[in-house]
Amino acid sequence: MSNSSAANKALFDYLLWLGDNSLVLGHRLSEWCGHGPVLEEDIAMTNIALDLIGQARLYLSLAGDIEGKGRSEDELAYLRDVMFFKNTLLVEQVNGDFASTMMRQFLFTVFNYHLQNAMLTSTNEQLRSIAEKAIKETTYHLRHCSDWVIRLGDGTEESHKRLQDAVDTLWMFTGDLFETLDSDKELIAAKIVPDLKGIRDKWIATVKEVLSEATITIPEESYMMKGGRKGIHTEHLGFLLAELQFMQRAYPGAKW
């Protein structure tokens, strides 16, 4: 790359996006702790939350290194304001009922799965190592939420209705998954990250496969809300961060 500081900034922004996606969704799932519909599912959701927060730590600590200003993963997670969060809009949406949580999980995890798979061949060694580690966990996540989507969709009249309502509500946030920044172009050219167009094709194929098995109808193309990577979020993220960041805001530098 010609300009290394611009390249670093591009990679830093990209890593924040990856890290924030995992962090925010992990936090959302953790909200189910003690509220799961059955004990096994309570445990499953918190296990997945833990994996996601683990993945967020890897991305954010690498982001801190790339930025080179001495910011740690904790500072990036706990001391950044909402407009500096880059996560995709889908993951910040509220849990709603169990069907809604599973649909959100499914739509994101299919994306995460194909993205991490593509990153296995990244020319950036650190990113490749993270993908190699994370893809094993993400594969389990995907199987888990696919199972639930099929079970609920092809289940009772009530579970089917709830899952269909969930996809109808959440669909407008799926376009944001594939939003890119101008600075991504250099990263794609250097084969550090994949082109999201290819990921989108794989995403829709998997989503169609599972939703058709679940007898769920994919909503027609309509308005897509976008802006996560530019820091333009829905109203939910601020509330989420108020809880996630409370301790470090109230007692900066507090340690366990």
Next chain:
Amino acid sequence: METREQILAYLEEVYDPEVPVLSVVDLGIVRKVEIDGVGTHITITPTYTGCPAMNDIEDDIRSKLKEKGVDHYDIKTILSPAWTTDWISEAGKKKLQDYGIAPPEKSSPDLSLIGNHKKTIKCPRCHSTDTEMKSFFGSTACKSLYVCNNCKEPFDYFKCI
């Protein structure tokens, strides 16, 4: 200066906090022990990215080395190659079984997204193969929850990754 074998023997005494019958060597968390003129270089790798035991494990290794009087060492964490359950030693698998956790089957997970992907897992207590998975996700990130239809006991299965 200690030999590599001595250091490994010390590490054999460091146990996983969540599976306290397995040492970090049995688990395959210790990837490399190298000794040169500067000191001992230990390389470890996490089992799961979110494994909350990783920091404890590193602290436990430090305490053990301190106890044994090893001064010059460093511990490096690597992610690649990614940890797999195939790295759990045969002795480790036997210990898991005796402890009441079904050891992982060989090789990587089944990657198919739809359909029946349940494996036949042997009950660690009565050895019946008539067992049923209750949840992919068990008491810790690395385990699934099973129940034995023969002896009716629930048990953990160390899932393959």
